[in-house]
Amino acid sequence: MKEYRRPMPVAWWLRRRPYTFFMLRELTSLLIAVYALVLLLLVRSLARGPDAYQAFLEVLRSPAAIAFHVVALAAAVYHSVTWFRLAPMAVALRVGGRRLPAPAVVAANYAAWALVSLAVAWLLLRS
Amino acid sequence: MAEPAITLEIFRYQPESGAAPAFQSYEVPYREDWVVLDAINHIKDTLDGSLAYRWSCRMGVCGSCGMMINGVPKLSCATFLKEYSPGPIRVEPLDHFPVARDLVIVMDDFMHKLPGVRPWIVREDPPPEGTEYRQTPAELDRFKQFSMCINCMLCYAACPIYGLKPEFVGPAAVALAQRYNQDSRDRGSEARREVLGGHHGIWDCTLVGECTTVCPADVDPAGAIQQAKLSEALARVTDLLTPWGRR
Amino acid sequence: MRRPADPFWWLLFGAGGFIAALLAPVLILLTGIAAPAGWTGSAFSYDRLLTISRHPLSRLVLLGVISLSFLHAAHRLRYTLPEGFGLERVSAAVAVLCYGAAIAGTLAAAVILLGL
Numbered sequence: 001m002k003e004y005r006r007p008m009p010v011a012w013w014l015r016r017r018p019y020t021f022f023m024l025r026e027l028t029s030l031l032i033a034v035y036a037l038v039l040l041l042l043v044r045s046l047a048r049g050p051d052a053y054q055a056f057l058e059v060l061r062s063p064a065a066i067a068f069h070v071v072a073l074a075a076a077v078y079h080s081v082t083w084f085r086l087a088p089m090a091v092a093l094r095v096g097g098r099r100l101p102a103p104a105v106v107a108a109n110y111a112a113w114a115l116v117s118l119a120v121a122w123l124l125l126r127s
Numbered sequence: 128m129a130e131p132a133i134t135l136e137i138f139r140y141q142p143e144s145g146a147a148p149a150f151q152s153y154e155v156p157y158r159e160d161w162v163v164l165d166a167i168n169h170i171k172d173t174l175d176g177s178l179a180y181r182w183s184c185r186m187g188v189c190g191s192c193g194m195m196i197n198g199v200p201k202l203s204c205a206t207f208l209k210e211y212s213p214g215p216i217r218v219e220p221l222d223h224f225p226v227a228r229d230l231v232i233v234m235d236d237f238m239h240k241l242p243g244v245r246p247w248i249v250r251e252d253p254p255p256e257g258t259e260y261r262q263t264p265a266e267l268d269r270f271k272q273f274s275m276c277i278n279c280m281l282c283y284a285a286c287p288i289y290g291l292k293p294e295f296v297g298p299a300a301v302a303l304a305q306r307y308n309q310d311s312r313d314r315g316s317e318a319r320r321e322v323l324g325g326h327h328g329i330w331d332c333t334l335v336g337e338c339t340t341v342c343p344a345d346v347d348p349a350g351a352i353q354q355a356k357l358s359e360a361l362a363r364v365t366d367l368l369t370p371w372g373r374r
Numbered sequence: 375m376r377r378p379a380d381p382f383w384w385l386l387f388g389a390g391g392f393i394a395a396l397l398a399p400v401l402i403l404l405t406g407i408a409a410p411a412g413w414t415g416s417a418f419s420y421d422r423l424l425t426i427s428r429h430p431l432s433r434l435v436l437l438g439v440i441s442l443s444f445l446h447a448a449h450r451l452r453y454t455l456p457e458g459f460g461l462e463r464v465s466a467a468v469a470v471l472c473y474g475a476a477i478a479g480t481l482a483a484a485v486i487l488l489g490l
Contacts, residue, residue: 004140026458032398039440079395083391089339089347090350330378
């Protein structure tokens with residue numbers, strides 16, 4: 001008897017909200033990579049001297065650059081939140097024969113996130 | 128006063144008729160304590176005896192009655208009509224599987240994949256005469272969750288990767304592999320690596336995570352796959368650093 | 375049978391995902407929004423930022439963030455682009471392109487940071 005096979009739509013990730021959020025999560029990596037490139041260009045301008053650096057800062061002040069960074073910040077925060085939520089899945093930490101509850105692992109991740117963010121901000125902004 | 132009713136739109140496919148698959152609407156009594164399976168049984172008994180679907184236990188144990196309910200894979204015996212009131216409720220066979228008839232899917236693919244991950248205790252040496260393999264509660268705790276799988280296939284229906292790549296070994300098979308990999312009596316994890324760590328094993332998974340969300344038995348197949356990835360990655364690094372140690 | 379190379383890419387992807395989760399938001403906020411908006415006073419003056427960036431530890435962290443962010447994105451996109459946009463027939467080419475770009479970016483980052 002003939003079986004019926006249902007085709008998978010190309011944009012399957014628009015069919016259900018969890019799939020759409022999955023796709024957004026994956027695409028955050030692109031924005032973060034583009035930011036990493038911007039960061040690399042910033043470092044390159046530092047290496048090329050004060051004039052190049054000032055010129056690059058001028059580029060960063062353009063509305064398009066600001067808009068990109070606002071979107072990239074949202075993407076990066078979404079990446080962090082999803083990453084820390086999913087991290088306990090891969091690592092089954094056990095203490096005294098029992099698996100450490102996921103919320104504890106997530107909380108530890110958030111604490112590390114806050115600590116690292118503060119340390120970087122302090123390093124860059126202290127006078 | 129008219130009895131309250133709700134409409135079910137059910138996917139129909141009758142291979143011998145030659146007709147294209149289509150949705151057929153049925154109006155059934157709306158009862159607060161009815162699950163979707165009750166409504167479908169009502170249709171079968173009183174409205175249309177030709178409707179084909181699988182069910183058995185009505186209590187979330189047998190894993191037979193999985194269906195797409197409004198696009199989400201669910202056990203129809205554990206999904207109440209009132210969650211979808213006032214309706215209509217769209218009922219389809221589980222996604223990503225070929226359809227044999229109406230709501231009945233063909234799950235041969237899973238049946239072929241399952242033995243590949245050796246879901247049994249692999250061990251050459253028998254336990255000492257007159258004894259058994261002992262296991263502590265902590266050792267049991269390591270795999271108990273993965274042993275709760277009822278093979279309902281909801282995780283395969285939730286996994287877009289399986290829909291795109293039918294070769295992918297899939298969530299439940301990996302969870303079952305991990306159930307034995309984590310068992311202190313088992314010695315088969317090295318043998319299971321061939322399928323898990325091979326092409327179309329765990330590395331096809333991109334952690335959409337819906338397999339875990341839809342699992343009616345809280346097995347967490349997505350977690351099983353991630354844990355398998357971590358141990359396989361570390362094993363591959365070990366293989367690389369100690370080439371003389373490989374089989 | 376040849377075994378897939380995925381586990382090694384996956385480890386790099388995992389390292390990149392973790393370091394980006396920790397560092398990307400604060401870095402984007404500081405270099406991309408706060409500094410251009412002028413909220414950072416003299417903190418981003420040329421001499422100061424050069425001194426901070428030249429520290430060996432800073433160079434190492436910068437290399438880690440930049441390179442692993444590239445590798446992280448490469449590993450995600452090599453699957454997501456073919457699977458999400460109907461490019462499965464060219465998935466091998468997409469993978470080469472993604473990983474190739476990440477490796478090229480890593481080399482560029484290493485050259486720039488060494489010459490700082």
